Amino acid sequence: MPFANERLAANKELLAQRPVKTGLRQTRFTFDPDQVLQQLQNRIVGQQAALQSIGNLLQVVRADISPDNRPLGVCLLMGPTGVGKTETVRVLAELLHGNSDALCRIDMNTLSQEHYASALTGAPPGYVGSKEGHTLFDADKIRGSYSKPGIVLFDELEKASTEVIRSLLNVLDSGLLTLPAGNKTIDFRNSLIFLTSNLGAAELAQYQGRFQRGWRALMQPSQKAESRILEAALSKRFDPEFINRIDHILHYQRLPAGEAEQLLDLELNKLRRRLAGQQASLSISGAAKDHLCRDYDQRYGARDLARRVRQELAPAVATALLAEPDATAFYAELQSGRIQVQVVPADYVK
Template identity: 55%
Template sequence: MPFINERLDANRESIEKDRAASGPVRVSRFRFEPDAVMSRLREQIVGQPEALTAMEAMLVRVKADIGEENRPLAVHLFLGPTGVGKTETVRLIAEAIAGNRDGVCRIDMNTLAQEHYAAALTGAPPGYVGSKEGHSLFDPDKVQGSFSKPGIVLFDEIEKASKEVVRILLNVLDTGRLVFPSGNREIDFRNTLIFMTSNAGALDAEAYHHRYQHGWRRWLGLRPGNGQVLRDSALRRHFDPEFLNRIDQILTFNNLTDNWLEALLDIELAGLNKRLARKQAELTLSPELRAELCHGYDSRYGAREMLRAFRQRLEPAVARALLAFPESRQFEADVHNKEVTVHQYVE
């Protein structure tokens, strides 16, 4: 988009003039603050200290604006099972930087499993219907961002895309540009944070840990591995070395164990209370109900398991209480014989 590029160049020249006039004062062109972004991430993402540390390092580097000029600002691949915070991490970064969780250009790679779907990214080749229009799944505004805000792109479940689609991304990751086959359009990724998620190797790692729990190694007191070898093997099966070599960092998200149930519960309750605040209402949970909601948690489904418990068991009872007591502002949820009830809070 020539207009956007002209504005970027104009803003860059303006800041450079200000720097020259004011002396050696280093001013970042990016307005986001890494500490503010990380505060939001640490409030919402649990059990992933290594991944969050890596995100903090990436944000600081981007803020300082010392990266290569002819590559995306950052390229990260998130590995791990479902429901552990991979996609949520990207959405929270978008919310903190762009002011909107939908500020990320998300491409569901599951829909690009066939080779001919590559045209959904780059437009139809010359001579085919739609080649002149140059339609693409990419939203240029979200991809390119602005001079003060990086664009954010998420390739979700990258391992499900066809080989042809993945090959298209090679040039994007290497040079930060995507040129359409028609030759009359280009999307610039040099001002973009690129994230990819994958479940590759997650099932193999889960099976490995299951065998450990029921095998002789546990009885001998041997510690299990972290499954990283299995994940590395799965990556090599799914992706060519030249693709993996263009990724800045591959991060593995941990399974969410019982140690994080209380934290997950508090996060979901805070989200529910945020929605209830629009109805001038607030909900508290009895200790018995908290224990009940955590009971039977299946770590295979991560945080989504807790969300399902809220939607299926707690929210219907909350809705009935809101309709029954429209003037009440304080409610307490309890459980008796597996039945969740919500009533007006009485001190």
């Protein structure tokens, strides 16, 4: 019986918790969907509508009223590069499992040829590797646990071949994938499945660009028109039978220049967490932050700022760390157009 040992342990925990009023109905899942949503909103910038839809899905999963004969949920995240699609799934994995890598991630851009379908679903009978049942899927991460859903990410979906896409139909529908050799079945029925795609991003940017000049600058782009553009791109690439298996199609918006500082703060926090592993901390001046945010390019989103942190700030921090092995506090500031990192004296008081 799947999850038998975990069910026994979970039941013991639930019995111990019964005297305490938690405010939530007890089900086999133990995460708090409201807390997860709040953390997602804190760490993913400018995508409130999409995150709210994910929060609604988590409510259904937490209540344990999802259908038994299919995945817990199938979400397609659509939008331009660098807006947080993949990061949303990684943050969700971290919040549910304590590790952003606790998910089965398939990079679909590596499966652009039809014969790569066997790498995903296993070799057919009679071919090398068919008996071993080798596949790109990580069954343990897909399975999750009795109290936590597994998380599966198919990244850059549109770059996979048509044959590879077709091989996923049964996964998205019944939640089961039987390998061609017939000796192994992978169960996705306790999984949240996410697919990401950049389809329609170029067409959408062209449409939105019309409202940045001339008399249209006084107007706002129509959300209905934007949805039609994305739906047209989706229908052009995928068959109706594939689209019909997706529960939620979520549109991620291009991040405006006004969000640059908030995006930078997220990247700085990532750097600070890495520095904490070296028993070091970092503060940064407003001028240095403005320098990193200069000429922010909306086309590349958060990746543009992450690249600047890696290229301009991280080397300066590394130089200071290596030069001052006993120091624990550092300060980054702008000097002569370049970021310089210095040690904060131990007796320094703000």
